[in-house]
Amino acid sequence: MTSEAFVLWFEDLKYTDIPQVGGKNASQGEMIRSLSEEGVRVPGGFATTAHAYREFIRHNHLKDILAEETQALDKGERSLEQVGTTIRRALRHGEFPEEIAQVIREAYAEMCRRDGADAASVAVRSSATAEDLPEASFAGHQETYLNISGAEDLLAACRRCYASLFTDRAINYRRERGFDHLEVALSVGVRKMVQSDRAGSGVMFSIDTDTGFPDVVVIDAAWGLGETVVQGAVDPDEYRVFKPRLNEPGLNPILTKTLGRKEKKIVYAVGGNESTQTVDTQEAERKRLVLADEEILTLARWSVIIEKH
Structure with missing residues (x-):
């Protein structure tokens, strides 16, 4: 090139x-x-x-x-x-x-x-x-x-x-x-730009970053654009998935789903000089998990594919 x-x-x-x-x-x-x-x-x-x-x-x-x-x-x-x-x-x-x-x-x-x-x-x-x-x-x-x-x-x-x-x-x-x-x-x-301010986003790790355990995918997710999670500005949901059982039919290898407070989110700004803005989440959003089980499993499978590559 x-x-x-x-x-x-x-x-x-x-x-x-x-x-x-x-x-x-x-x-x-x-x-x-x-x-x-x-x-x-x-x-x-x-x-x-x-x-x-x-x-x-x-x-x-x-x-x-x-x-x-x-x-x-x-x-x-x-x-x-x-x-x-x-x-x-x-x-x-x-x-x-x-x-x-x-x-x-x-x-x-x-x-x-x-x-x-x-x-x-x-x-x-x-x-x-x-x-x-x-x-x-x-x-x-x-x-x-x-x-x-x-x-x-x-x-x-x-x-x-x-x-x-x-x-x-x-x-x-x-x-x-x-x-x-x-x-x-x-x-x-x-x-x-993926307009995740209308849904959620976050970060994903192909190992447990706290312990180094290699067989777990860890996903952090919050409402809105992902910068709040990247910057550590919110308490996100956390999901843990057991990698060795991801492709076994009939099994759900999600180990834990922990609800975070998710008190704020970043969304697109309309008008003005700023392209994004930080707003408070609604009470219903704080009480609801960002990701459904199938979304968690899809992301975890992608993590394994990327890690193997």
């Missing part, structure tokens, strides 16, 4: 493309490319590449700013907060080279065509990568923007993702591990 592309579709990606699109986007592409035929359903989309990020830096003459600010931090001449604020502002105010902007607009237009929408709603997620640092993990250090619609709003969200490569937390993480800030790049994943 060419390293000079600015945008790559998820269905064309595989896990070995981490240097171009980061671990998060490469994993998404690997699932779509390899596991769709096994029934695993993953939202489609595309990723901007590390090459696009580096061209953005070059076009806006930002390399010197990044170097000067991070060196001033290392020398104790400026604080972490000052350096992070300066760099993020510079990245947010940068402009895409027209060639890259047009490629992103065209990819978004193709997403709209596939979705049958004039302005498809997308999730815009950051995926950091460092070609010479395969051992590095940047998960959770960058930002995500939900319910973005329209090509120009998408470009603005991409710039905000670039800026999030220099959150105070991300800068400090790289400093502590001796990573060169200029060697790290950022890919932006643009995914079809």
Whole structure:
């Protein structure tokens, strides 16, 4: 796959493309490319590449700013907060080279065509990568923007993702591990938005993360968009499934279903400057489990397929 592309579709990606699109986007592409035929359903989309990020830096003459600010931090001449604020502002105010902007607009237009929408709603997620640092993990250090619609709003969200490569937390993480800030790049994943604010979402683990026990799938779910669960902002429902009995006919291998309080949820915002909003859940929602048994079992089977792959 060419390293000079600015945008790559998820269905064309595989896990070995981490240097171009980061671990998060490469994993998404690997699932779509390899596991769709096994029934695993993953939202489609595309990723901007590390090459696009580096061209953005070059076009806006930002390399010197990044170097000067991070060196001033290392020398104790400026604080972490000052350096992070300066760099993020510079990245947010940068402009895409027209060639890259047009490629992103065209990819978004193709997403709209596939979705049958004039302005498809997308999730815009950051995926950091460092070609010479395969051992590095940047998960959770960058930002995500939900319910973005329209090509120009998408470009603005991409710039905000670039800026999030220099959150105070991300800068400090790289400093502590001796990573060169200029060697790290950022890919932006643009995914079809699943309107789970009308239902529920959450996270799933193919092992018990507390004990390391490998034969249990653990699913956390809450109403609305999944960011509340990811951020630990709600007490979600928890479901545990015994993997070895998943495919035995006549058996229900769900071990436990624990009702969470689920006091808040994130939903699409209508009007205003924000794309999402946090609201209180209704009493009936708090008293009801998010997932039915068949949904729990389907998700658990997908978890096993992904784990085996």
